[in-house]
Amino acid sequence: MKSLTPGELEVMQVLWQHGSLKPAEILEHVERPLTNPALRSVLRVLMDKDHVTRKKQGKAFYYSAKNSAPTAFKKMTQRLAEIFCSGSSVELIAQLIKNENLSEEEVRQLQELAQEKVAEPSPPRKSRRRKS
Known part of the structure; x- marks a missing residue:
């Protein structure tokens, strides 16, 4: 994108x-x-x-x-991760958290969101096999 x-x-x-x-x-x-x-x-x-x-x-x-806002957002965040964090969305999120001046309430909200994510059933992951 x-x-x-x-x-x-x-x-x-x-x-x-x-x-x-x-x-x-x-x-x-x-x-x-x-x-x-x-x-x-x-x-x-x-x-x-x-x-x-x-x-x-x-x-x-x-x-x-052409794309919905959520689709465009997803593509743009993936692109940011590729450019600045070697493709790691975890590192992108970590950098955003480190660089923001978050209140205790905002940190608590992020912790709750992370806990909700952990509790969600995860979809099957696609295997990433390298071609030999």
Whole structure:
């Protein structure tokens, strides 16, 4: 998954929240001032990066996010783990915890979440055999 600039992410958040929209409708939901030509440029880049699709309905094009926000989040966190933590999601989570100034309540919430995860039945793991 190709990374998103802050402006691209803002447009993606609108599409994730509101679904398929025309550019004029997207502009209604974007918080910062953005011209129609600038938005169309962002949409073109998002299509080139394979984050957005468009369909023509009548005379208008409607733009949609190609992946849901949770799917995009999962892909982006996997990419962060690959780049900064040798692919280890555990190390990524550890670094996030170390770098945040967490309150006691937040630490307790994380501990509860970890305990819930431990209590979940785990799905069968795929074996990762190397080809000889």
